[in-house]
Structures are given as C-alpha cells and as structure tokens.
Amino acid sequence: MHARLNWAKAAPDAYKAMIALENAVTGSGLEPSLLELIRIRSSQLNGCAFCLDMHTADARKRGESERRIYTLSAWRETPFFSERERAALAWTEALTQLAGHEVSEALYDSVKAQFGDKEMVDLTLAVNAINSWNRIGVGFGLQPAG
Numbered sequence: 001m002h003a004r005l006n007w008a009k010a011a012p013d014a015y016k017a018m019i020a021l022e023n024a025v026t027g028s029g030l031e032p033s034l035l036e037l038i039r040i041r042s043s044q045l046n047g048c049a050f051c052l053d054m055h056t057a058d059a060r061k062r063g064e065s066e067r068r069i070y071t072l073s074a075w076r077e078t079p080f081f082s083e084r085e086r087a088a089l090a091w092t093e094a095l096t097q098l099a100g101h102e103v104s105e106a107l108y109d110s111v112k113a114q115f116g117d118k119e120m121v122d123l124t125l126a127v128n129a130i131n132s133w134n135r136i137g138v139g140f141g142l143q144p145a146g
Contacts, residue, residue, distance in 0.1 A: 003140065003141045003142060003143055004139075004140045004141040005140045005141075007136060007140050018129075018132065018133070018136070021125070021128075021129050021132070022129055022133075024125065025122070025125055025126045025129045028119075028122035028125070028126070029118075029119075029122065030119065030122050030123065030126060032062055033059070033062055033063075033064060034084070034085060034088055035126055036055055036058055036059040036062060036064060037059070037064075037068075037072065037081075037085060037088065037089065038088055038089070038092045038123075038126050038127060038130060039051065039055040039058075039126075039130045040052065040055045040056055040059060040069065040072055041072055041073070041075075041089055041092050041093065041096075042092055042096045042127060042130040042131055042134060043055060043130065043134055044072065044073050045093065045096045045097060046096065046131065046134035046135070046138060047138060048133070048134040048137040048138050048142075049137075049143070049144055050137040050142035050143060050144050051130065051133055051134055051137050052144075053144035053145075053146075054144070056069055065080075067080060068080050068081070072089075075089050083114060084114045084115075087110055087111045087113070087114040087115065088111070088114070088115075088123055090107055090110065090111065091107070091111045091123060091124070091127065092127050094107055095124065095127045095128075095131070096127065096131055111123070
C-alpha cells in the first residue's frame with residue numbers, strides 16, 4: 001500500500017471539518033483512555049494501519065497497559081475491562097459494523113445503563129469520528145511513519 005492522495009491539501013475545508021469533529025469528541029468529557037480504546041477497536045475492525053499505529057502509541061503515552069492493548073480484540077474474553085468500557089466497546093462494534101446487523105434494544109439498554117444522554121451522543125460521535133478517520137486512512141492509503 002502507498003499513499004494515494006494528500007486529502008487535507010486537496011480539500012482543506014473537509015479537513016477543517018474533521019478536525020472540528022475531533023475537537024468536539026476530545027472535549028466531550030469522555031475519559032481519554034476510553035476514547036483511545038474506541039479508536040483502537042474501530043481501527044482494528046476497519047483495518048486502518050495508520051490509525052492503529054497512532055492510537056496504540058497515544059494509548060501507551062496515556063498509561064494504557066500493553067496487556068489491555070494486546071487483548072482489545074478479544075475484550076469479551078478478558079477480565080481487563082470495566083463494565084463501562086465493555087459497553088462502549090460493544091457500542092463501537094455495533095456502530096462500526098452496521099451492514100447486515102441491527103443495534104438491538106438490549107445493547108442500547110446496556111450502554112444506556114453506563115452512559116447518560118449526553119454521553120451516549122458523545123460516545124456515538126466518537127465512534128463516528130474514528131470510523132470517518134479510518135475510511136480516510138484506508139481509502140487514501142495513509143501509512144504509519146517509519
């Protein structure tokens with residue numbers, strides 16, 4: 001894979017809009033560690049090497065353990081994640097893999113038990129943001145530095 005297009009240069013207003021969305025997510029009040037877990041899990045599902053490289057490094061800088069990063073793709077089978085994190089990860093997976101799947105009332109209710117109304121919106125926007133970044137990264141062939 002090689003970089004295909006400098007999308008930010010080609011469409012600076014689109015880039016500014018993405019940065020504004022990212023700033024809203026970052027400033028939402030959701031825990032930075034939770035946001036990184038969402039970003040990593042979505043990037044795993046979408047196969048975005050650029051975002052995986054960036055967000056695993058960011059998570060480590062924030063103090064995330066290697067153990068949790070390594071087992072994130074199997075979060076259901078580990079005892080390493082809180083109920084709030086589990087709810088966020090389930091929501092992330094459901095919204096990232098919409099095609100052919102429903103977002104069940106049971107899932108909604110389990111997420112709602114952990115997050116207030118504003119947090120549900122913020123969580124959903126966080127998932128939207130990373131899915132948008134993943135699609136930009138994969139579509140335009142963004143590569144990790146190195």
